[in-house]
Amino acid sequence: MKIKQSRFWSRGFQYVILILVSFLSVFPFYWMIVSATNVSKDITMGRLSFGSALEANLAKLMKAGDLVTSLTNTVILTVCIVGLSLLLCSMAGYGYVVFQSKRKNRWFYFILTSMMIPTATLVIPLFRMFSKLGLLNTKLGVILPAVSTAFLIFFFRQNTKNFPMETIQAARIDGLNEAGIFFQIYFPMMKPTYAAATIITFMSAWNNYMWPLIALQTPDQRTLPLMISSLGSSYTPDFGMIMVGIIISTLPSAVIFFLLQKHFVSGMVGSIK
Amino acid sequence: MKIKRRPAISLNGWGFVIPSIVFFLWLTFLPMIQALLLSFQKGKGNNTSFGGLSNYQRLFQDPMFITAVKNTFLYLIIQVPIMLFLALIVSSMLNNPKLKFRGLFRTAIFVPCITSLVAYSLLFKSMFAVDGVVNRTLMGLHLISDPVRWLLDPFWAKVVIIVAITWRWMGYNMIFYLSSLQNIDYSMYEAASIDGASAAQQFFRITVPQLKPVILLTAIMSTSGTLQIFDEIVNITNGGPNNTTISIAYYIYQLSFKFMPDFGYAATVSYAVFLMVAVLSLIQIKVSGDSNEN
Numbered sequence: 306m307k308i309k310q311s312r313f314w315s316r317g318f319q320y321v322i323l324i325l326v327s328f329l330s331v332f333p334f335y336w337m338i339v340s341a342t343n344v345s346k347d348i349t350m351g352r353l354s355f356g357s358a359l360e361a362n363l364a365k366l367m368k369a370g371d372l373v374t375s376l377t378n379t380v381i382l383t384v385c386i387v388g389l390s391l392l393l394c395s396m397a398g399y400g401y402v403v404f405q406s407k408r409k410n411r412w413f414y415f416i417l418t419s420m421m422i423p424t425a426t427l428v429i430p431l432f433r434m435f436s437k438l439g440l441l442n443t444k445l446g447v448i449l450p451a452v453s454t455a456f457l458i459f460f461f462r463q464n465t466k467n468f469p470m471e472t473i474q475a476a477r478i479d480g481l482n483e484a485g486i487f488f489q490i491y492f493p494m495m496k497p498t499y500a501a502a503t504i505i506t507f508m509s510a511w512n513n514y515m516w517p518l519i520a521l522q523t524p525d526q527r528t529l530p531l532m533i534s535s536l537g538s539s540y541t542p543d544f545g546m547i548m549v550g551i552i553i554s555t556l557p558s559a560v561i562f563f564l565l566q567k568h569f570v571s572g573m574v575g576s577i578k
Numbered sequence: 579m580k581i582k583r584r585p586a587i588s589l590n591g592w593g594f595v596i597p598s599i600v601f602f603l604w605l606t607f608l609p610m611i612q613a614l615l616l617s618f619q620k621g622k623g624n625n626t627s628f629g630g631l632s633n634y635q636r637l638f639q640d641p642m643f644i645t646a647v648k649n650t651f652l653y654l655i656i657q658v659p660i661m662l663f664l665a666l667i668v669s670s671m672l673n674n675p676k677l678k679f680r681g682l683f684r685t686a687i688f689v690p691c692i693t694s695l696v697a698y699s700l701l702f703k704s705m706f707a708v709d710g711v712v713n714r715t716l717m718g719l720h721l722i723s724d725p726v727r728w729l730l731d732p733f734w735a736k737v738v739i740i741v742a743i744t745w746r747w748m749g750y751n752m753i754f755y756l757s758s759l760q761n762i763d764y765s766m767y768e769a770a771s772i773d774g775a776s777a778a779q780q781f782f783r784i785t786v787p788q789l790k791p792v793i794l795l796t797a798i799m800s801t802s803g804t805l806q807i808f809d810e811i812v813n814i815t816n817g818g819p820n821n822t823t824i825s826i827a828y829y830i831y832q833l834s835f836k837f838m839p840d841f842g843y844a845a846t847v848s849y850a851v852f853l854m855v856a857v858l859s860l861i862q863i864k865v866s867g868d869s870n871e872n
Binding site for chain 2 (some may be wrong): 315319321323324326327329330331333334336337340347348350351352353394396397399400401403404406409418419421422423424425426427428429430431432433434449450452453455458471484487511512514517518519530531534537538542545548549551554555558559562566570
């Protein structure tokens with residue numbers, strides 16, 4: 306009996322902990338949604354029930370934050386970064402595996418060590434370089450540094466290792482050229498890998514903060530995170546409209562997460578295997 | 579003759595990797611060299627001259643740099659172990675196949691990962707307002723009698739930052755542990771509990787040793803992430819009150835983009851972060867490698 310009782314308690318204790326941790330994890334989302342309907346004063350007073358200020362908050366955000374501009378900018382940047390980096394990094398990952406050679410391996414490991422380099426170390430020289438090239442405050446200036454990442458190359462290299470080489474050999478015998486093999490055979494067969502890579506890249510491009518903060522200086526170039534952050538840094542921030550902005554910036558990630566939960570999670574973790 | 583020995587296929591092979599190599603050389607490698615050269619330059623704005631190692635000497639006498647390093651390491655030493663320990667406990671609870679609502683718990687604990695760093699920082703800023711929801715709840719539970727001046731107090735502001743980072747990343751690390759826990763045969767735990775091993779014993783004798791490689795991986799990722807912490811500091815406290823919460827990355831930003839730019843010195847500070855990330859990663863790999871051999 307004693308054993309059973311202690312087991313019951315430890316089981317019960319586990320549920321208490323898990324419920325508590327889950328509650329703390331989810332509560333800020335409830336807070337975000339409730340607060341989007343409240344006025345700023347109520348938010349800083351900790352109001353936990355729904356209010357009626359949602360439309361007013363949205364209207365304020367459209368005006369003060371210039372929501373449409375920053376949303377458009379973020380979408381353009383994200384689409385370009387995701388498209389280009391997937392193309393470039395998957396080509397590299399493919400090249401390192403299919404055309405393996407000592408010299409290529411050396412390059413790969415050289416690039417891999419750059420995963421350790423903090424963004425903060427790169428921003429100063431990049432800023433000076435891009436100011437000379439006239440790339441500051443342009444979309445290209447944000448896109449270029451994001452298109453070739455060591456992590457994504459590594460990710461594609463790992464996943465290409467399982468790709469059946471015989472397929473490539475067969476295609477060569479059929480007379481397909483190397484670019485054709487890559488685009489017509491490799492790409493369609495690797496769709497799950499591309500899906501996971503899209504999620505990873507989307508998350509970092511959509512939420513990119515430090516470099517755009519430095520490179521984009523005028524309000525017409527501002528991205529969603531920059532807009533939200535600048536609203537939040539005012540002396541008396543209007544949290545009502547900020548919450549609406551936060552919801553809009555979180556929504557795409559939330560949709561992807563709940564629709565493709567398996568890909569989402571395995572994309573984040575599977576990359577390391 | 580050389581061309582003949584290299585078949586066309588291998589030329590094509592370079593075609594696949596060269597674009598990314600060019601980008602890497604141009605936008606990562608070249609800037610790293612330039613930052614190194616810059617770190618030997620002194621003077622502000624465009625008026626700079628060769629200063630030798632003077633910037634590096636300045637590091638050790640610069641109270642702001644010392645504060646930034648102290649803060650960053652404080653975040654690191656307190657936050658990373660708490661977060662990883664929590665993630666380990668939660669994941670070993672969730673690994674029990676008999677547990678009810680496993681999927682629900684897992685989703686709930688992972689979901690903070692979908693927020694952007696800016697977004698969750700501002701969420702936490704609003705929750706930790708002096709009259710805000712956290713103080714009200716704590717007072718309602720009679721845990722405190724007066725509201726805590728969270729973001730206005732140097733000590734509590736750091737606590738808020740640590741709590742916030744832990745909230746955002748705990749579930750992320752938990753997923754890593756869960757996926758490697760699946761490789762441990764669950765019958766090991768059943769056998770252990772028949773032999774009378776307590777839950778704590780099972781945790782420290784089975785779970786932790788089996789997960790050592792992935793714990794190392796998450797420790798390296800978290801260390802490198804925390805050393806670079808920037809978004810949260812800007813958006814939760816903006817370095818305040820009175821620069822008491824600044825991190826190294828925040829200080830680099832301040833030096834180069836807030837006032838008269840001091841690019842040379844900022845580059846020196848940025849090389850200091852780079853070295854810290856590299857050295858700490860190497861130490862972690864070495865330490866765990868050594869203990870693996872025993």
